[in-house]
Amino acid sequence: MKMAKPTLLLIDGNSLAFRAFFALINQVDRFVNHEGLHTNALVGFNNLLDGIVDPFKPDLALVAWDAGKTTFRTGKFDDYKGNRDKTPQELVEQFEPLRKMVELHGIKSYELPGYEADDIIGTTARMGEVAGYAVTIVTGDRDMTQLVTDDVSVWVTKKGISEIDHYTPAMVAEVYDGLTPAQIVEVKGLQGDTSDNYPGVAGIGPKTAIKLMKEYHTIPEMYERIDEMKASKQKEKLIAGKEDALSSRDLATIRTNAPVDYDLSSLTYNGPDYEAIIPFYQHLDFKAQLVKLANQGHTIPAPTGVQNGADGEPAHDMNNTPLEVRSLTATNLTHIEQLGDEISFYLELDDENYHTANPVGFVIGNNEHGYFVSRDIELLVQGTPVNRILQDATVKKNVFNAKGTIVALRRLGLTLPNVAFDLLLVAYLLDANDNNNDMGALAHENGYYAVRTDEEVYGKGAKFAIPEADEDLFEHLGRKAMAIQYLKDPLMAKLAEHEQTQLYDDIELPLTSVLADMEATGITVDANTLLEMRSKLTERLAELEQTIYQQAGHEFNVQSPKQLGVVLFEEMGYTPIKKTKTGYSTSVEVLEKMGDVPLVASILAYRQIAKIQSTYVEGLLRVIHGSDSKVHTRYLQTLTQTGRLSSVDPNLQNIPVRIEEGRRIRKAFVPREKGWRILSADYSQIELRVLAHITGDKHLQEAFINGEDIHAATARRIFGIGPDETVDGNIRRQAKAVNFGIVYGISDFGLAKNIGVSRKQAKQIIDTYFEQYPGVKTWSEEIIAAAREQGYVETIAHRRRYLPDIKAKNFNLRSFAERTAMNSPIQGSAADIIKIAMINMEKALRDAGLQSKMLLQVHDELIFEAPESELPILHELVPRVMDSAMPLDVPLIVASHEGETWYDAK
Numbered sequence: 052m053k054m055a056k057p058t059l060l061l062i063d064g065n066s067l068a069f070r071a072f073f074a075l076i077n078q079v080d081r082f083v084n085h086e087g088l089h090t091n092a093l094v095g096f097n098n099l100l101d102g103i104v105d106p107f108k109p110d111l112a113l114v115a116w117d118a119g120k121t122t123f124r125t126g127k128f129d130d131y132k133g134n135r136d137k138t139p140q141e142l143v144e145q146f147e148p149l150r151k152m153v154e155l156h157g158i159k160s161y162e163l164p165g166y167e168a169d170d171i172i173g174t175t176a177r178m179g180e181v182a183g184y185a186v187t188i189v190t191g192d193r194d195m196t197q198l199v200t201d202d203v204s205v206w207v208t209k210k211g212i213s214e215i216d217h218y219t220p221a222m223v224a225e226v227y228d229g230l231t232p233a234q235i236v237e238v239k240g241l242q243g244d245t246s247d248n249y250p251g252v253a254g255i256g257p258k259t260a261i262k263l264m265k266e267y268h269t270i271p272e273m274y275e276r277i278d279e280m281k282a283s284k285q286k287e288k289l290i291a292g293k294e295d296a297l298s299s300r301d302l303a304t305i306r307t308n309a310p311v312d313y314d315l316s317s318l319t320y321n322g323p324d325y326e327a328i329i330p331f332y333q334h335l336d337f338k339a340q341l342v343k344l345a346n347q348g349h350t351i352p353a354p355t356g357v358q359n360g361a362d363g364e365p366a367h368d369m370n371n372t373p374l375e376v377r378s379l380t381a382t383n384l385t386h387i388e389q390l391g392d393e394i395s396f397y398l399e400l401d402d403e404n405y406h407t408a409n410p411v412g413f414v415i416g417n418n419e420h421g422y423f424v425s426r427d428i429e430l431l432v433q434g435t436p437v438n439r440i441l442q443d444a445t446v447k448k449n450v451f452n453a454k455g456t457i458v459a460l461r462r463l464g465l466t467l468p469n470v471a472f473d474l475l476l477v478a479y480l481l482d483a484n485d486n487n488n489d490m491g492a493l494a495h496e497n498g499y500y501a502v503r504t505d506e507e508v509y510g511k512g513a514k515f516a517i518p519e520a521d522e523d524l525f526e527h528l529g530r531k532a533m534a535i536q537y538l539k540d541p542l543m544a545k546l547a548e549h550e551q552t553q554l555y556d557d558i559e560l561p562l563t564s565v566l567a568d569m570e571a572t573g574i575t576v577d578a579n580t581l582l583e584m585r586s587k588l589t590e591r592l593a594e595l596e597q598t599i600y601q602q603a604g605h606e607f608n609v610q611s612p613k614q615l616g617v618v619l620f621e622e623m624g625y626t627p628i629k630k631t632k633t634g635y636s637t638s639v640e641v642l643e644k645m646g647d648v649p650l651v652a653s654i655l656a657y658r659q660i661a662k663i664q665s666t667y668v669e670g671l672l673r674v675i676h677g678s679d680s681k682v683h684t685r686y687l688q689t690l691t692q693t694g695r696l697s698s699v700d701p702n703l704q705n706i707p708v709r710i711e712e713g714r715r716i717r718k719a720f721v722p723r724e725k726g727w728r729i730l731s732a733d734y735s736q737i738e739l740r741v742l743a744h745i746t747g748d749k750h751l752q753e754a755f756i757n758g759e760d761i762h763a764a765t766a767r768r769i770f771g772i773g774p775d776e777t778v779d780g781n782i783r784r785q786a787k788a789v790n791f792g793i794v795y796g797i798s799d800f801g802l803a804k805n806i807g808v809s810r811k812q813a814k815q816i817i818d819t820y821f822e823q824y825p826g827v828k829t830w831s832e833e834i835i836a837a838a839r840e841q842g843y844v845e846t847i848a849h850r851r852r853y854l855p856d857i858k859a860k861n862f863n864l865r866s867f868a869e870r871t872a873m874n875s876p877i878q879g880s881a882a883d884i885i886k887i888a889m890i891n892m893e894k895a896l897r898d899a900g901l902q903s904k905m906l907l908q909v910h911d912e913l914i915f916e917a918p919e920s921e922l923p924i925l926h927e928l929v930p931r932v933m934d935s936a937m938p939l940d941v942p943l944i945v946a947s948h949e950g951e952t953w954y955d956a957k
Contacts, residue, residue: 056202059179059318060109061172062099063190064116064160068149070191070208071095072142079141080859084336088148089141093335096149099208100156101340103189104320111184111318114153115171116146118162124302148335155328157321159313166309169195173305175318176203182315189215194239197305199223199232228261237264240300251299252292259285270300325349338495345370345500346507370501372537375421376414376529378521384436390420393447393471394440395532398456399524401517403488404700405455406570406683410463411517414528415440422532424525431463438465447471449535451490453560454688457567472539476559479689480551481542484853488689494534497542502530550849554883558848559688562886565893565905566686566696573681574703574906574914580719581668588664588712595657602650609657612637619650660712667706667716674701686908693875694850694882696908704909720953722916730903730922731956732929732947733912736761737881738794744939745847745876748826755941762787768823769816789820793827794877796870831873838872846879847937884943885911888936895932899924914953922949 072092075082082091104112153160163171172188176198179186186203188195195205196218205218216222223232230238241260243251251260267273274293280286289296325344329351332340345351351370379387396415402408413430415437416422430437440446442465449472450456457467478485478493487493491504508527509515518524546552600606604622607614616635620627628644629636639658645651674682687697698704707713722729734740739761743751754764763778766786772778778786785806792802803813821828835857838844843853852875856868889908896903903917903925913933917925930945937943950956 056183056185057110058107059175059184059186059315060104060107060112060320061175061179061186061188062112062114062153062158063168063172063188063192063195064114064149064153065168066191067099067189067208068092068096068142068146071099072139072145077861080861080864081855083855084334086334088335089145090335090337092142092145093148093152094337097152097337097340099189100152100158103206104156104158105323107187108322109187109320111179111315112158112320113171113175113318114158114160115168115175116150116160116162117168118164118166121165122167123165124167148331151331155331156323159318161311161313163309163311166306170306170309171311173198173307174309174311175315177307178315179203184315194235194244194303195305196223197232197235197303198307228265230261230264234264234268236300236303236305237268237270239303240270240296243295243299244303252288252296254288255285255292270296333498341500342495342504346503351500370499372418372501372533374501374526374529374533376416376424376525377421378525379415379423379425379430379437380427381430384430387415387423387440388436390415390417390440390446392445393417393449395422395449395535396441396456396467397451397528397531397535398459399517399528400455400459401515404685405459406462406685406700408459410459412524412528413437414525414532416529416532418533418536422529424528426521426524428463431460431465433464442466442468444468449474449539451475451531451535452488454563454567454570454686457564458571461567461571470560470563472535472543473560473563474535474538474542475689476563477542477546477555478538480555480559480850481545481549482853483689483692483694483851484855490531490534494538497538499534499538502534503527549851551851554848554850558883558886558890561890563688565889566688568893569905569907570683570685572904572906573676573679573683574916575679575681575721575723576671576675577719577721578672578675578680580721581672581716584715584719585664585668585672588660588668591660591712592657592664595653595660599650599653599657602653609654610661615654619645619648623650659707659710663707663712663716667713670701671716671719684907691882692852693879694846694886695878695910696882696886698909703907714954717954717957718952720914721951727916727918728922728949728951729953729956730915730917730925730929730947730949731912731953732915732933732945734881734885734933735944735946737884737911737943738877739790740939740941740943741847741877741880741884742794742827743941745880746824746826746830747940748824748830751824751827752941762790765790765820765823769819785816789816793817793820794874796831796873798866834876835869835872838868844872844875846876846883848880848883850879850883852879880937881911884937885913885933888933889913891936892929892932895928899928901925914956917949 071094072079074095075091079089079091082089082094084090150160161171162168169192172190172195176186176188180200180202184202188198188203188205189208190205191208193207196207199205199218199220201220207216207218208214209216220232223235224230227235227238238257238260239251241252241255241263242257263273267276273289277286277290280289329341329344329349332344341351377383377386394415394417397413398410399412400408401411410428412424412426413428414422414424431441432438441448441460446469448467448470450470451474453467453470453473453476457470460467474490475488475493478497485493485496487496489504489506491502491507494500494502508523509517518527543552546555596609599609603618607618609615613634615637619625619637620635625645625648627635628641629638639655642651642655646655671682676683682701682703684698684703685700687699690697706716720729740755743755750768754761762783763786766772766778766782767774769786769789770782772782788802788805792805797805797817799810799814799817802817803810806813808816834844838854838857842855842857843851845851852871854868854872856864857872859865859868885908889905892905892913896905901917901921901924903915903921905913905915907914913929915925915929926947926949929947933945934943948956
């Protein structure tokens with residue numbers, strides 16, 4: 052039996068580092084560790100090491116590096132590689148940690164002054180070949196394929212470093228039309244190399260070079276037989292370029308006799324040094340790698356600042372504490388009565404919608420007394436020790452997703468008082484960019500790796516399944532409870548460091564209970580109203596369809612973008628505005644530019660009504676609960692980066708109100724019973740009032756304090772309209788676009804498009820705005836500068852938004868981050884205000900002993916249902932509570948309206 056040869060792996064360090072860097076060049080400013088070190092090349096190179104070296108498990112391994120730009124080749128040819136741009140500083144700073152990474156993977160790094168990495172690899176490959184090794188070279192440079200033999204293969208990366216071509220003698224022959232690997236240098240000598248900047252023979256390209264080498268084998272042999280060639284311009288070029296050909300051939304030749312100072316025995320591959328590589332990964336913020344190692348059973352020390360206890364003394368390592376989990380049954384319930392006054396609790400559901408999902412298991416416990424796990428949900432019901440602990444207001448509960456847990460327990464008839472720590476909520480406040488609802492992934496982001504993600508344990512999509520084995524489920528739930536317990540102190544300490552404790556204690560945590568109550572209460576939806584709407588909209592769509600057929604001259608599939616493109620741009624002859632890979636674009640953006648075409652106007656109307664029909668009429672009919680004729684939306688409290696709430700399943704915040712068909716959807720939303728009404732209360736221009744407060748601009752503040760129409764006041768200032776002159780509707784509309792545009796950091800291009808003026812005019816309007824409101828101008832400059840310095844901006848209540856692109860080299864990314872820096876404190880503060888108002892409103896209704904209920908929050912609007920007898924009280928109480936949510940330098944104004952439906956309460 053033939054024995055397999057030992058293996059030698061050779062890696063072209065510089066080539067692959069450049070490949071890895073430029074593969075992620077568009078995101079270079081997003082791959083930065085906590086100390087500001089760029090890591091995009093490190094990420095790619097590490098993936099290559101993990102993807103090739105670990106599975107390969109070579110006997111010997113070496114990574115070769117260039118020692119510098121000066122080599123024997125530059126001595127022979129001054130301009131060798133002279134056309135290359137300077138290496139980006141973002142890559143230069145990664146070379147030292149790249150070498151460290153290689154060392155920690157158990158691989159020798161080597162560089163040799165006067166030689167390139169290619170020559171080190173060429174020399175070592177020949178050493179290995181002679182010694183009987185099967186040699187594999189990994190590079191991003193196809194020039195290395197000249198080293199291919201029966202015992203040397205060259206793997207060339209392409210498309211960054213994610214795809215690889217494997218070059219053997221057979222593949223070289225296929226690519227180079229029958230040539231041998233050794234003949235690649237002959238081709239390079241003739242055609243030259245623009246990358247390495249050596250000339251070759253002027254006028255000789257790759258096809259000609261290959262053809263010549265098939266006939267003459269080598270450049271020296273070709274010139275020995277040059278007289279055999281027929282007279283031609285090609286022959287003249289070859290004769291004139293002889294010196295360049297021989298010189299280029301020499302430059303292209305990888306040396307296999309470089310004076311390296313090691314022998315093969317010093318290249319033994321030892322495998323990664325996990326004890327050292329883990330802190331190295333932690334320093335680089337390589338969370339995915341740490342998770343991978345943790346799942347392989349490696350010890351992951353807690354990051355600096357996390358492993359210390361609340362008293363400052365070293366605590367035991369949270370990532371490597373053995374899990375003590377016991378199955379809880381009806382026969383051993385007494386154990387949990389000893390858990391003390393603080394517990395972690397987690398209820399597992401089989402779906403993210405906790406209004407309808409089935410509970411499949413729970414865990415309760417703490418680190419001191421262990422964790423108890425069960426699939427038996429009956430153990431939570433009235434009369435059991437578990438039930439008593441959960442409903443004991445003196446016991447602190449630490450959870451993940453308090454709102455979801457409260458609602459799910461409420462469906463079981465349980466309450467959950469005294470929630471102290473919500474891991475999901477705290478992690479969101481610390482960094483709203485990491486809005487991950489998977490506890491495993493979120494724990495990993497915060498330095499805890501001893502818990503797996505749900506996707507790893509349960510699968511995803513159609514493959515989602517709760518493990519049948521108790522051992523698997525119980526361990527996962529136990530580790531979730533441990534994650535909650537161990538992350539509490541370090542994350543709460545971070546909140547305090549960020550001055551966000553009050554934001555959590557006074558706003559976000561109390562809001563979870565308010566939202567849970569609103570969601571569980573739900574809002575009644577009249578299905579008959581929706582069914583009538585469906586019938587009318589179906590008729591309207593049929594009418595529009597006939598109109599469209601008449602305008603087009605024939606029938607076609609109105610909902611087919613491809614068929615519509617043919618009708619508009621081929622049959623009707625309109626000029627295409629944009630093309631896609633599959634034909635003409637008929638997107639809304641394109642069609643709106645053609646709105647004066649009758650057929651296009653009809654198509655836009657059809658699409659709008661069809662969306663209302665499918666998304667809102669049909670969508671709402673599908674989610675009305677049969678038991679109470681209500682819909683129970685979920686408010687995502689940890690999704691948006693500004694702090695605004697987001698409504699899903701169904702989304703009640705996006706019901707269209709700009710067209711009548713959309714507004715009519717609100718007719719279906721009704722109070723719970725006869726004798727009750729819907730009341731709506733909304734803030735007037737809250738974001739502009741926040742802007743006036745936060746910027747301190749006196750002119751803006753005066754307008755609000757004096758009760759002026761802010762858009763008319765702005766129109767007078769930027770368009771020079773006197774106090775006795777009337778501000779017409781169009782001018783006011785333009786001023787309104789400017790006011791709100793400024794809040795969102797609008798550009799002259801964007802404003803010009805919005806109000807239908809030239810960019811020059813738009814720029815003049817913006818400049819005039821800043822002259823008239825200098826406080827806004829100063830603040831906008833200061834907030835962008837602050838964002839650059841600290842990497843984030845804050846709301847009035849210290850809600851943070853991190854801006855990783857604020858220093859990006861890419862203009863578009865940087866500009867968007869600058870606009871976000873301006874908008875987030877304003878929009879986020881407005882979100883804080885309405886959240887405070889909701890908390891205060893819930894308390895006010897309770898304290899007043901009213902039956903009225905708060906049902907919905909839609910951006911700046913709160914929706915209530917109330918018995919008619921309480922409406923006079925509500926009309927006074929609601930605006931008063933909302934107006935006083937947060938003290939500002941300008942008044943907050945709230946208007947309230949009532950009606951038989953949500954539609955009427957406007």
